[in-house]
Amino acid sequence: MVTRPRALMAQWTTAVPVAAVVLLVLVWGRDLPGVVVALATVVLAGAVLAAVHHAEVVAHRVGEPFGSLVLAVAVTIIEVALIVTLMADGGDKSSTLARDTVFAAVMITCNGVVGVSLLVASLRHRTAVFNPEGTGAALATVATLATLSLVLPTFTTSKPGPEFSTVQLTFAALSSLVLYGLFIATLTVRHRDYFLPVTRQGHAITAEDHADAPSTRTALISLGLLGLALIGVVGLAKGVSPTIEDGVEAAGLPHAVVGVIIALLVLLPETIAALRAARRDRVQTSLNLALGSSMASIGLTIPAVALASVWLSGPLVLGLSATHMVLLALTVVVASLTVVPGRATPLQGGVHLVLFAAYLELAINP
Numbered sequence: 001m002v003t004r005p006r007a008l009m010a011q012w013t014t015a016v017p018v019a020a021v022v023l024l025v026l027v028w029g030r031d032l033p034g035v036v037v038a039l040a041t042v043v044l045a046g047a048v049l050a051a052v053h054h055a056e057v058v059a060h061r062v063g064e065p066f067g068s069l070v071l072a073v074a075v076t077i078i079e080v081a082l083i084v085t086l087m088a089d090g091g092d093k094s095s096t097l098a099r100d101t102v103f104a105a106v107m108i109t110c111n112g113v114v115g116v117s118l119l120v121a122s123l124r125h126r127t128a129v130f131n132p133e134g135t136g137a138a139l140a141t142v143a144t145l146a147t148l149s150l151v152l153p154t155f156t157t158s159k160p161g162p163e164f165s166t167v168q169l170t171f172a173a174l175s176s177l178v179l180y181g182l183f184i185a186t187l188t189v190r191h192r193d194y195f196l197p198v199t200r201q202g203h204a205i206t207a208e209d210h211a212d213a214p215s216t217r218t219a220l221i222s223l224g225l226l227g228l229a230l231i232g233v234v235g236l237a238k239g240v241s242p243t244i245e246d247g248v249e250a251a252g253l254p255h256a257v258v259g260v261i262i263a264l265l266v267l268l269p270e271t272i273a274a275l276r277a278a279r280r281d282r283v284q285t286s287l288n289l290a291l292g293s294s295m296a297s298i299g300l301t302i303p304a305v306a307l308a309s310v311w312l313s314g315p316l317v318l319g320l321s322a323t324h325m326v327l328l329a330l331t332v333v334v335a336s337l338t339v340v341p342g343r344a345t346p347l348q349g350g351v352h353l354v355l356f357a358a359y360l361e362l363a364i365n366p
Contacts, residue, residue: 016050021235037243055269079234083301098318100256105298114286118346120279121281122349131198152319155319244258327355327359
């Protein structure tokens with residue numbers, strides 16, 4: 001009786017990523033009728049769930065914190081490729097695309113994913129417990145990357161408008177790569193124990209005892225299917241974006257709302273994986289996913305668009321508006337106060353979710 005559900009799970013999580021990529025090839029670059037958009041949305045949702053399943057298989061094989069790193073980096077690499085592709089096709093109208101996408105990722109992960117993970121874990125287990133050393137290091141890196149890449153361009157004077165000069169953009173790109181590389185080394189080599197889930201007594205959990213780890217062959221197959229599923233998620237999200245744009249325009253909402261919706265779709269696999277970890281009282285894994293995704297989004301997107309700016313003709317606007325800078329500063333302050341104790345109550349989760357709601361409200365009604 002147990003074998004049959006597992007067999008069914010294996011079948012659909014294998015078939016859906018392949019179907020998503022096949023559908024993506026068939027619809028890429030075409031105007032889609034309503035029926036096809038509906039089909040693409042259903043397949044996209046299935047690809048999200050399949051991606052979460054395969055990410056958990058890989059994570060179980062390699063262990064934490066490597067598992068959360070695999071999902072965060074895989075999603076971000078595909079997302080960066082999509083951003084560069086859209087910028088190459090969009091001309092001047094895509095000048096703020098990189099900024100809007102990166103900032104949306106920061107607010108979704110640092111407030112939305114962090115907030116809902118802390119809320120779920122604290123409601124289910126009374127308090128959410130995590131390692132403040134590892135989480136604090138990740139938060140400091142995110143704050144530094146966001147400030148150097150998204151805040152400073154608003155105040156520099158070498159070029160008019162919230163843009164970097166070539167030298168400044170090069171420095172920001174190299175700084176992003178260096179900081180992200182240092183974080184990866186800290187996460188995986190020198191201080192891996194800082195990023196492991198902890199018990200109620202504060203001891204690191206070095207192994208999961210609820211099931212045997214999958215074989216290397218199974219993990220490699222899941223890694224390949226994870227890549228297919230994420231390509232399908234990001235590509236189909238882009239494919240349904242014209243329909244989203246038409247709906248946003250018909251509702252009289254700002255065009256920036258489209259970017260928020262696309263970012264929410266792209267980050268769904270990490271969000272679901274973080275929620276599942278929080279329900280198992282593995283809050284550190286949830287925070288690794290959230291802050292790791294935010295960091296990867298900045299640390300990989302800025303160097304990529306800096307390199308792409310060599311052949312892109314339009315301007316590259318990276319500086320945030322005053323409203324968004326206030327939201328970013330408040331997020332960093334609140335997150336710092338959340339991290340310091342190493343445990344959180346539903347109040348902290350609620351505060352982050354209110355900040356996320358404020359971001360969404362201001363995106364809809366700037």
